[in-house]
Amino acid sequence: MEGAISRAAAEELDAADPLAEFRGRFVVTDPELIYLDGNSLGRLPAATSERLREVVEEGWGGGLVRSWQDWIDWGSRLGDRLAEHVLGARPGEVVISDSTSVNLYKLAGAALDAAPGRNTVLIDAEDFPTNRYVLQGLADQRGLRLRRLASDLDGGLDLDVLRSALDRDVALVVLSSVSYRSGALSDMATVNELARAVGAKVLWDLSHAAGAVPLDLTATGAELAVGCTYKYLNGGPGSPAFLYVRRELQTVLRQPVWGWYGQREQFRMGPDYDPVPGIERFLVSTPPLLSLAAIEPALDLVEQAGVARIRAKGLLLSRLADDLAQAWLTPLGFRAASPRTPERRGSHVALYHPDAWQICQALAEDAKVVCDYRVPDRLRIGPSPLYTRFTEVWDALDRVRRIAAEPTYDSRPADLARVT
Ligand SMILES: *Cc1c(COP(=O)(O)O)cnc(C)c1O
Numbered sequence: 001m002e003g004a005i006s007r008a009a010a011e012e013l014d015a016a017d018p019l020a021e022f023r024g025r026f027v028v029t030d031p032e033l034i035y036l037d038g039n040s041l042g043r044l045p046a047a048t049s050e051r052l053r054e055v056v057e058e059g060w061g062g063g064l065v066r067s068w069q070d071w072i073d074w075g076s077r078l079g080d081r082l083a084e085h086v087l088g089a090r091p092g093e094v095v096i097s098d099s100t101s102v103n104l105y106k107l108a109g110a111a112l113d114a115a116p117g118r119n120t121v122l123i124d125a126e127d128f129p130t131n132r133y134v135l136q137g138l139a140d141q142r143g144l145r146l147r148r149l150a151s152d153l154d155g156g157l158d159l160d161v162l163r164s165a166l167d168r169d170v171a172l173v174v175l176s177s178v179s180y181r182s183g184a185l186s187d188m189a190t191v192n193e194l195a196r197a198v199g200a201k202v203l204w205d206l207s208h209a210a211g212a213v214p215l216d217l218t219a220t221g222a223e224l225a226v227g228c229t230y231k232y233l234n235g236g237p238g239s240p241a242f243l244y245v246r247r248e249l250q251t252v253l254r255q256p257v258w259g260w261y262g263q264r265e266q267f268r269m270g271p272d273y274d275p276v277p278g279i280e281r282f283l284v285s286t287p288p289l290l291s292l293a294a295i296e297p298a299l300d301l302v303e304q305a306g307v308a309r310i311r312a313k314g315l316l317l318s319r320l321a322d323d324l325a326q327a328w329l330t331p332l333g334f335r336a337a338s339p340r341t342p343e344r345r346g347s348h349v350a351l352y353h354p355d356a357w358q359i360c361q362a363l364a365e366d367a368k369v370v371c372d373y374r375v376p377d378r379l380r381i382g383p384s385p386l387y388t389r390f391t392e393v394w395d396a397l398d399r400v401r402r403i404a405a406e407p408t409y410d411s412r413p414a415d416l417a418r419v420t
Pocket residue numbers: 099100101102128130131176180205207208228241
């Protein structure tokens with residue numbers, strides 16, 4: 001009666017898991033709680049609190065302003081580590097700063113300024129809202145045409161749709177490498193190639209990919225990218241984002257927010273803006289040091305585990321979730337809302353159910369399963385390979401099956417909460 005796989009088999013997967021010890025390096029205050037929302041906010045690494053205490057008490061409390069001698073280049077230093085271990089980029093191509101939305105604005109603005117005479121911007125109509133809104137704003141301000149490419153809610157953007165939209169009027173294409181809703185994975189190398197053939201730039205949003213799937217920005221010919229550090233990278237709520245600009249492009253581009261952190265000889269405080277030639281020209285302002293500091297212990301864990309091993313486990317975790325959902329949940333009105341082949345998706349899977357929102361609430365309140373809901377009717381199950389166990393996925397799907405079979409879940413409010 002247990003469907004695709006027994007709990008004992010999930011226990012065996014845990015026993016054979018080469019990353020099993022990493023769970024102990026995160027804070028788990030309630031072992032009963034099954035946390036499957038690491039793709040929204042990663043867990044707190046055990047080393048982070050002590051590290052922050054040091055930075056607060058010794059750096060800020062003791063060192064005061066003198067600590068900036070050390071702090072000043074942390075964004076670049078951590079950017080280089082991210083480049084090497086997570087993004088497949090070269091030193092001097094990645095920096096941590098601002099938020100994903102703001103970095104998207106900066107890099108999209110820079111790319112548009114560098115493409116006079118081209119009047120079209122392409123986006124995925126189903127992309128994460130901030131990406132659509134930022135590009136809507138930029139297109140509106142510049143009188144450009146924003147084309148929203150129709151894409152499949154579950155399968156992602158079809159390459160043929162993109163191919164037929166690309167022409168010499170396209171300045172910029174903005175896409176997510178892993179779709180926030182379905183988890184569908186883009187073929188970055190092919191997209192970059194198609195865009196390059198018509199002289200368009202591609203700006204990638206790597207928020208749901210960084211730290212979950214292997215990325216090779218160099219080999220795939222990527223030119224521009226941004227992404228979060230608080231999802232699979234576990235940098236903490238609102239931790240600053242990263243941006244990537246391929247080396248060859250850095251001096252050609254100039255971003256629209258001319259802050260002093262991009263300035264040559266910043267402390268000479270010269271009369272006119274004259275940006276440095278390197279990646280720091282995409283910086284704007286004084287970094288939020290405490291949030292930046294929290295990224296380091298988180299990155300230690302990702303580096304030690306290695307993205308290849310994280311991905312290998314992620315494939316098994318999402319396959320387990322998908323198999324169990326097929327066996328147990330399809331009879332209860334669910335349907336897979338992600339690509340069915342594990343290699344075609346990131347680390348999370350989405351399930352369609354007409355009452356997904358109410359089921360999601362009941363899971364959190366009555367079954368100690370935290371996953372999330374995304375409009376219009378999707379439940380997202382986001383195991384994070386560094387700390388999610390196979391038995392947790394098994395137990396969570398078992399609890400979804402119980403809740404979904406209970407008629408009481410529909411007593412929950414149908415109106416969305418402020419945060420979902
Ligand atoms: C989470 C996420 C963001 C978040 O942007 P913020 O500026 O940090 O709020 C942006 N893009 C995508 C694709 C995301 O998944």
